[in-house]
Amino acid sequence: MNRFHVHLNVADLASSIRFYTALFAAEPAVRKDDYAKWMLDDPRVNFAISQTGRNPGVDHLGIQAESGDELAELGHRLDAAGGTVMPEAGAVCCYAQSDKLWTEDPQGTRWETFHTVGAATSYYASQAMCGTEGATCAPAASPVEAVAAAPRSGCAPGSACC
Incomplete structure (x- = not known):
């Protein structure tokens, strides 16, 4: 659920x-x-x-899935809703490691769907994974099916996450 x-x-x-x-x-x-x-x-x-x-x-608002299969189903629903779905596999954010799918609704409210796979010791991944201090690593827009193959960015798209 x-x-x-x-x-x-x-x-x-x-x-x-x-x-x-x-x-x-x-x-x-x-x-x-x-x-x-x-x-x-x-x-x-x-x-x-x-x-x-x-x-x-x-x-932001979101839906936390209890499994990878539930996350994939939510991704298909996001895709059907018509927004650009941005996968982020292995994200470290909010003291957790998660696979995520991001989108925005028609008025620009950010939505995060995610499946948490483990704990992390920091709020974000180390900045060294992202490049410059304060930078974010937004994955390129791609089909929902790409979530399993998406590069491990280590940072949230946009600015914050969780």
Whole structure:
């Protein structure tokens, strides 16, 4: 079963953690100096917040798949919706390693579908994998089927992820 994903940029991580911990009546499943994530079952959502210097507000929405097959099915649905689907295999982001498919809806809201395959020790992959400090490695637009063969970029398309 898939899980809805919401990622917010926040100005004050500690205050936001207090607020969402009270709202969800649960401690974050992951808590770092710049990031926190709740894996809730009621409602079934992967809710993440980060303080990485970006403007506060919704960063992106998404759907977390529980398997590679579910991710592929979501990719076909994204493709049918008509947006450009950008695969990102083996991405390191938000203290996790995931295979991802990115797109935007008609008004430009970024959507991330992903299947997490492991943990990571950093928010992003090392900048050495991307080139210059602060750079991102956006994969070229390609068909959904290419997700398994996509190069391991190590960075999120656009600017943030998770």
